Amino acid sequence: MDPISKKFVGERESFAKREQVPVTQFRKGERKDDIAAGYRKKFRKPEGVVAWVKRRGRCRSSAPNGGGMKPQAQRTRGWCVRQRWVNQFYIYCVDRDSAPSF
DSSP, rough: OHHHHHHHHHHHHHHHHHHHOOOEEOOOOOOOOHHHHHHHHHOOOSSSSEEEEEEEEEEEEEGGGGGGGOHHHHHHHHEEEEEEEEEEEEEEEETTTTTTTT
């Protein structure tokens, strides 16, 4: 997954730089909707990408081969859902024909 993830992030960073899209990181205690509203207020085009915001958070995900489970549990489950730290990306957009979205 590492090469795929790096390609995905690299392409988004190139787009943001080329299109002059602000890229920022959420901080603990900040509300995503408040951050997005501030960027939408400054956005002057009728539609497009308003901002790209990154955060590191915990979420449920699957791990192959039981994700570190004991061998007897791996044989019965195969995949295990557990909490992990992951990078999350929010790309905020405005479309003239619909509501703001991310």
